[in-house]
Amino acid sequence: KSTSITVDAEHMKQELVDFGINPSKINVIYFGTNTEYYSRSQDDRLRIRNKYNFKDDDVVVISTRTLNPIHDVFLTLKAIPIVLELNKNLKFIIASDGSERQQMEDYVSMHDLNNHVVFPGYMTMSEMVAFLSASDIYISSSKADAGLSASTAEAMSVGLPVLVSDNSENSFWVNGSGLLFKDGDANGISNGITLLANDVQLMEELGRNGRARISKDNDYITEMTKVNALYLSICNRLE
Numbered sequence: 016k017s018t019s020i021t022v023d024a025e026h027m028k029q030e031l032v033d034f035g036i037n038p039s040k041i042n043v044i045y046f047g048t049n050t051e052y053y054s055r056s057q058d059d060r061l062r063i064r065n066k067y068n069f070k071d072d073d074v075v076v077i078s079t080r081t082l083n084p085i086h087d088v089f090l091t092l093k094a095i096p097i098v099l100e101l102n103k104n105l106k107f108i109i110a111s112d113g114s115e116r117q118q119m120e121d122y123v124s125m126h127d128l129n130n131h132v133v134f135p136g137y138m139t140m141s142e143m144v145a146f147l148s149a150s151d152i153y154i155s156s157s158k159a160d161a162g163l164s165a166s167t168a169e170a171m172s173v174g175l176p177v178l179v180s181d182n183s184e185n186s187f188w189v190n191g192s193g194l195l196f197k198d199g200d201a202n203g204i205s206n207g208i209t210l211l212a213n214d215v216q217l218m219e220e221l222g223r224n225g226r227a228r229i230s231k232d233n234d235y236i237t238e239m240t241k242v243n244a245l246y247l248s249i250c251n252r253l254e
Contacts, residue, residue: 018249021242024162024184042245046165047238050230052140053172056148063149067106067133074212075106077150077175079143079166080157082113087180087199089115090156092122092132094204099131101209107132108146147173151218152211155179158198163188168233171225176218178207188233192225 020036021044022028028041069075080086088109095107109119109132116134123132138146147153153170160167160183167188170177177193179185189195194210196203211218 018252019245021245022161025187026184027161042241044241044245045162045233045238046168047235048165048168048172048229048233049235050172050226053144053147053169054226055174056144059145059148063145067108069106069149070104073104073106074102074152075108075150076152076154076208077108077110077146077170078154078156079110079138079147079170080155080164081111082109082116082119084115085159086113086155086157088113088156089119089122090199090201091154091204092119092128094201094208095128095131096126097201097205098208099128101205102212105131105208105212108150109134110136110138110143110146112137143169144173147175150175152208153177153193154204154208156196156204157182159183160185163233168229172229174222174226176211176221177225178204178211188228192221192228194221 017040019042020031020040021042022031023043023045025043028043031041032038064075078088078091080088082088092109098105120134123129135146147170153167153175155164155167155177157164157180162184167177167179171192177189179189179193179195180198181195182198186195194207196207
C-alpha cells in the first residue's frame with residue numbers, strides 16, 4: 016500500500032519485484048557517505064599508531080563490523096595465525112562490540128596473538144575516522160549485506176583498500192578498489208592480506224580508486240538529494 020519504496024541495492028529491488036511489487040514504486044537510493052568527513056587524517060594516523068605502539072613498517076588491518084555472528088569477524092581472527100606465518104609486521108584492530116567479543120578476546124589470548132590484536136570497542140564518528148586513518152587495509156568478513164555496508168563505504172572514503180567477502184553486491188562496489196574472498200574462507204583472507212601488505216603501490220592504487228568510487232556513486236549529499244526529491248514528488252502527487 017506504500018506510495019514509494021526505497022532500497023539500497025539492486026538485488027533488494029529484484030526481491031521486491033519477485034514479491035509482486037510494481038517496479039515503478041521502487042527507488043534504489045544508497046545510504047551515502049559523508050566523503051568530506053570520512054577522509055584520511057595524518058595527525059590522527061600518528062596519534063592512534065603511537066597510542067598502540069604500532070611501528071612505521073607495521074601494516075595495520077582494521078575491521079569495524081559488529082562482533083555479532085552475522086558479521087563473522089571470528090573468521091578474520093581465524094585468518095590471523097595463518098597470515099602471521101607469512102608476515103610478522105601485521106597488526107589488527109578489531110573495532111566495535113557485540114555478543115562474541117569475549118569469545119574473540121579469549122581466542123586471541125589462547126593463540127598468543129595479544130601483541131598483534133587490539134579491541135578498542137565502539138567508536139564515535141571522529142574516533143572511527145582516526146582509526147581508519149591509522150590503518151592500511153580494511154576487512155569485512157560479513158556473511159551478508161544489503162547494498163554496500165556503511166562500514167565498507169567509510170573505509171573506501173578514507174582511502175583504504177578493502178578486502179571483503181564475495182556476497183550481496185560487494186563485487187559491484189569493490190571492483191577496482193579492493194579484493195574479494197569466498198564466504199567462510201580464512202585462507203582467502205590470509206592470501207588477500209598478504210598480497211596487499213607486500214605491495215604498497217597496489218594498496219595505494221586501490222585506496223585511491225575506492226575513494227573516487229564513493230565520491231562519485233555513494234556520496235551522502237547526492238543520495239539524500241534523491242530522497243528529498245522523492246519526498247517532494249510524493250507531496251506534489253497528494254496536492
